[in-house]
Amino acid sequence: xxxxxxxxxxxxxxxxxxxxxxxxxxxxxxxxxxxxxxxxxxxxxxxxxxxxxxxxxxxxxxxxxxxxxxxxxxxxxxxxxxxxxxxxxxxxxxxxxxxxxxxxxxxxxxxxxxxxxxxxxxxxxxxxxxxxxxxxxxxxxxxxxxxxxxxxxxxxxxxxxxxxxxxxxxxxxxxxxxxxxxxxxxxxxxxxxxxxxxxxxxxx
Amino acid sequence: xxxxxxxxxxxxxxxxxxxxxxxxxxxxxxxxxxxxxxxxxxxxxxxxxxxxxxxxxxxxxxxxxxxxxxxxxxxxxxxxxxxxxxxxxxxxxxxxxxxxxxxxxxxxxxxxxxxxxxxxxxxxxxxxxxxxxxxxxxxxxxxxxxxxxxxxxxxxxxxxxxxxxxxxxxxxxxxxxxxxx
Amino acid sequence: xxxxxxxxxxxxxxxxxxxxxxxxxxxxxxxxxxxxxxxxxxxxxxxxxxxxxxxxxxxxxxxxxxxxxxxxxxxxxxxxxxxxxxxxxxxxxxxxxxxxxxxxxxxxxxxxxxxxxxxxxxxxxxxxxxxxxxxxxxxxxxxxxxxxxxxxxxxxxxxxxxxxxxxxxxxxxxxxxxxxxxxxxxxxxxxxxxxxxxxxxxxxxxxxxxxxxxxxxxxxxxxxxxxxxxxxxxxxxxxxxxxxxxxxxxx
Ligand SMILES: Nc1ncnc2c1ncn2[C@@H]1O[C@H](COP(=O)(O)OP(=O)(O)OP(=O)(O)O)[C@@H](O)[C@H]1O
Ligand SMILES: [Mg+2]
Numbered sequence: 001x002x003x004x005x006x007x008x009x010x011x012x013x014x015x016x017x018x019x020x021x022x023x024x025x026x027x028x029x030x031x032x033x034x035x036x037x038x039x040x041x042x043x044x045x046x047x048x049x050x051x052x053x054x055x056x057x058x059x060x061x062x063x064x065x066x067x068x069x070x071x072x073x074x075x076x077x078x079x080x081x082x083x084x085x086x087x088x089x090x091x092x093x094x095x096x097x098x099x100x101x102x103x104x105x106x107x108x109x110x111x112x113x114x115x116x117x118x119x120x121x122x123x124x125x126x127x128x129x130x131x132x133x134x135x136x137x138x139x140x141x142x143x144x145x146x147x148x149x150x151x152x153x154x155x156x157x158x159x160x161x162x163x164x165x166x167x168x169x170x171x172x173x174x175x176x177x178x179x180x181x182x183x184x185x186x187x188x189x190x191x192x193x194x195x196x197x198x199x200x201x202x203x204x
Numbered sequence: 205x206x207x208x209x210x211x212x213x214x215x216x217x218x219x220x221x222x223x224x225x226x227x228x229x230x231x232x233x234x235x236x237x238x239x240x241x242x243x244x245x246x247x248x249x250x251x252x253x254x255x256x257x258x259x260x261x262x263x264x265x266x267x268x269x270x271x272x273x274x275x276x277x278x279x280x281x282x283x284x285x286x287x288x289x290x291x292x293x294x295x296x297x298x299x300x301x302x303x304x305x306x307x308x309x310x311x312x313x314x315x316x317x318x319x320x321x322x323x324x325x326x327x328x329x330x331x332x333x334x335x336x337x338x339x340x341x342x343x344x345x346x347x348x349x350x351x352x353x354x355x356x357x358x359x360x361x362x363x364x365x366x367x368x369x370x371x372x373x374x375x376x377x378x379x380x381x382x383x384x385x
Numbered sequence: 386x387x388x389x390x391x392x393x394x395x396x397x398x399x400x401x402x403x404x405x406x407x408x409x410x411x412x413x414x415x416x417x418x419x420x421x422x423x424x425x426x427x428x429x430x431x432x433x434x435x436x437x438x439x440x441x442x443x444x445x446x447x448x449x450x451x452x453x454x455x456x457x458x459x460x461x462x463x464x465x466x467x468x469x470x471x472x473x474x475x476x477x478x479x480x481x482x483x484x485x486x487x488x489x490x491x492x493x494x495x496x497x498x499x500x501x502x503x504x505x506x507x508x509x510x511x512x513x514x515x516x517x518x519x520x521x522x523x524x525x526x527x528x529x530x531x532x533x534x535x536x537x538x539x540x541x542x543x544x545x546x547x548x549x550x551x552x553x554x555x556x557x558x559x560x561x562x563x564x565x566x567x568x569x570x571x572x573x574x575x576x577x578x579x580x581x582x583x584x585x586x587x588x589x590x591x592x593x594x595x596x597x598x599x600x601x602x603x604x605x606x607x608x609x610x611x612x613x614x615x616x617x618x619x620x621x622x623x624x625x626x627x628x629x630x631x632x633x634x635x636x
């Protein structure tokens with residue numbers, strides 16, 4: 001399974017994931033507090049500079065990820081140009097760009113396995129309110145394992161449809177797709193049970 | 205226990221897969237991403253609690269960097285973006301849809317599931333989603349709502365489809381319709 | 386003979402006991418009052434499609450509970466006692482994709498070991514040793530989804546062998562595999578120290594086995610030495626195959 005972690009290895013990949021996430025939280029809150037467009041411009045430049053530190057390929061792929069924001073940026077820009085509150089418009093747009101770019105930066109520089117470790121550490125204290133860490137662990141693994149397989153089955157179903165129909169598959173293929181999913185769930189439940197299932201007291 | 209867990213996990217995977225398989229066409233030729241259909245079905249098929257957990261699990265995996273959102277998006281960035289309200293609204297929507305299906309004892313399942321999907325998957329989801337949009341874009345709720353009107357017809361069609369599919373599943377795999385167990 | 390090998394030998398003979406074992410779905414008896422008592426070392430299971438073989442071994446493994454009657458291995462009810470079940474039996478499903486739970490090979494093998502109560506480090510070391518045993522150390526970080534069908538079957542086998550249950554049950558795990566892959570998997574199995582129960586439609590798989598049970602329409606048709614049961618079974622199957630009566634198609 002491909003995660004969004006960058007294929008380019010950066011120094012930041014070695015930093016502890018927990019620290020990066022904590023930093024992201026603090027900076028995101030800071031971004032809300034700042035109202036001056038000038039400071040926002042400075043902030044965004046620094047974020048872009050961070051991307052540049054990791055090299056050109058990393059920078060380009062980082063910028064590309066911001067493109068999905070264009071409809072919102074367009075709307076906000078037009079709105080504030082029309083209203084004449086340009087400074088406020090710039091603040092909103094830059095704040096949005098910085099927040100998303102920073103969050104993406106953490107995702108791009110953190111391995112999936114490190115993220116999962118953080119989740120396990122965060123989940124530990126929750127065992128007191130009844131969360132089963134083992135169940136969470138298995139659930140995450142199952143989704144990562146079975147999503148590609150479900151996509152393959154969904155694609156195969158669409159192809160089976162097309163092989164016997166001149167039209168493109170319509171929503172009706174979702175029905176067999178869900179039946180397949182539900183049957184897979186039963187099979188996995190049995191596989192889990194065959195190897196001991198979810199245990200009430202699990203040793204770490 | 206195992207069966208609950210695997211149904212939750214498989215539905216999280218299903219929601220991801222529905223957003224990623226080549227687009228399916230509605231009968232009128234409008235291509236849709238089926239991801240929000242997956243949210244509705246999580247509620248109608250798994251019920252309130254398991255449906256919401258499936259969606260939460262899906263979001264957790266998106267957050268840690270798996271490209272599971274429609275169009276292959278994911279990572280922490282999507283939670284910093286303007287549509288964060290809709291993401292947070294997903295599990296709430298699934299919960300309410302599931303609750304309505306669980307509690308309604310009369311009428312055909314297709315109708316119940318469609319109405320539940322409209323209430324949870326459109327009314328509630330849009331309220332939370334638009335509130336998020338308003339905060340992120342620093343606009344009033346009413347102004348932000350205007351941006352979303354064009355999506356309503358498509359979502360109503362999805363709610364109807366969710367109803368029909370739920371009824372089909374009730375027939376094909378009655379034991380797997382956990383919302384009605 | 387030393388006490389050690391004496392002990393091993395007694396382990397090789399695991400006791401299976403069924404008493405009026407019945408399993409029904411929607412009022413239909415899939416298995417009908419099966420009673421048997423046997424010790425197994427290498428047990429072959431044959432029978433037509435839909436005769437109830439898979440259902441029988443799922444009961445045996447304790448994955449499902451009988452509708453009535455009793456079934457036990459070495460005197461233990463495996464449906465109730467799941468903890469012991471892990472040490473008594475491991476099962477290989479027909480479809481490897483239904484069995485694999487984890488994204489990577491190492492996690493898949495470690496899982497069963499952790500379920501047995503090993504710590505993380507122990508499980509990891511043991512899983513690596515198992516990969517080494519099967520000469521596949523390079524599979525460690527491989528994604529299960531990227532393995533071929535035969536490789537997936539080998540992974541399932543490794544995961545079960547690592548847990549070292551007293552009995553390994555195989556539910557037609559080799560259907561659809563190419564000849565060399567199948568021969569290799571059979572070779573690994575021949576070396577297994579515990580007992581093996583093997584459902585198959587290919588008589589070659591079990592011709593060396595000491596015992597065979599033939600299940601037909603939810604009941605035991607015969608149980609005994611393989612060299613006696615197998616020819617009889619094959620004769621019967623060939624006759625059915627040659628008849629022109631289409632109603633003899635598997636129900
Ligand atoms: N979930 C189910 N619902 C209804 N009937 C079932 C179910 N599972 C199995 N059966 C029926 O039980 C009977 C025995 O099935 P089983 O899978 O044990 O056969 P088998 O001997 O393993 O066959 P094969 O050689 O094809 O694998 C069959 O007639 C089958 O139709
Ligand atoms: Mg079978």
